[in-house]
Amino acid sequence: MCDDAVVSSIYKGFRFPREVISHCVWLYHRFPLSLREIELLMAERGIEVTYETIRTWCTRFGPEYARSLRRRTPHPGDKWHLDEVFVNIGGVRKYLWRAVDQHGNVLDILIQSRRDGKAATRFFRTLLKKQGRRPRVLVTDKLASYQVAHRQTMSTTEHRQNKYLNNRCENSHQPSRQRERAMKGFRTVGSAQRFLSSFSRISPHFRPPRHRMTATAHRTELATRFQVWDQVTEQTLAA
Incomplete structure (x- = not known):
């Protein structure tokens, strides 16, 4: 099966492009925003999407993204x-x-x-x-x-x-x-376990230890992590 077939199967049935979906999931897991606040942010960009739809995206794709990030995480310390x-x-x-x-x-x-x-x-x-x-x-x-x-x-x-x-x-x-x-x-308990399992993987990915890094190193590290995020959400395969 080719990569394009794999990508289309993951997002099959969703009307919005994966760039919009992954961006909303990122906002929800990285910042202390409510679903309604993300709905407002997307509306400012001219994208009409309800907070319930965003909830569905986070529930469906949050665990998927978290699993992909986990596979890319270096071997844990001892x-x-x-x-x-x-x-x-x-x-x-x-x-x-x-x-x-x-x-x-x-x-x-x-x-x-x-x-x-x-x-x-x-x-x-x-x-x-x-x-x-x-x-x-x-x-x-x-x-x-x-x-x-x-x-x-x-x-x-x-x-x-x-x-x-x-x-x-x-x-x-x-x-x-x-x-x-x-x-x-x-x-x-079930919803809390599912959300926090995804959140505890996605949120730290965008929180490099800035206090230990120079400004240049921090920007470089963030750029690298966003590249990994693009791969995880399979945006790079859409090019």
Whole structure:
């Protein structure tokens, strides 16, 4: 099957060109904008599209783009930082578990109802299954649940527990918090898991560590990342 056939099958049934679709998905995942705000931005450009249509695009193509970005992500580091924060979903408190490597790359997220040893063990096993290997070092805060999960799943891995060593993972929660506020919370666990799984891959792609780079290096890095985004959304195949 040729590339053109593959592209047409992905966007088949959608009236708007993929340049418009991918741009709306990018806006929604990169900036704390509501669907109605994106509808307004597109209207300013002369593109009449409803916020419900944009919602459909984000639901359909967000996970697809995220999977493509994941395949292009360099091999994760061997030092994993884990942390959990509470999120209100439908008025009920849940816990968002997150793992990042020493470079700040998100390894995985998982929403659960508890943060006990059983929940921590489940997250560890899900993480190990997706990564296919164990880390050299595991960094967490002093929550006792992490000790339980460490003993049951990766007891041979060095485990460092110190709240001051885990800022990298705690900082990774901030963009998700911004989106949560912009969306005025999540309605269901399933929708929150699906969105945050895509968001945690797409949003960091456009957030290079600017404080560690010169202005020239930052512009070059952003240009490279936009080229990758064009490949992920298959705009380059349309030329």
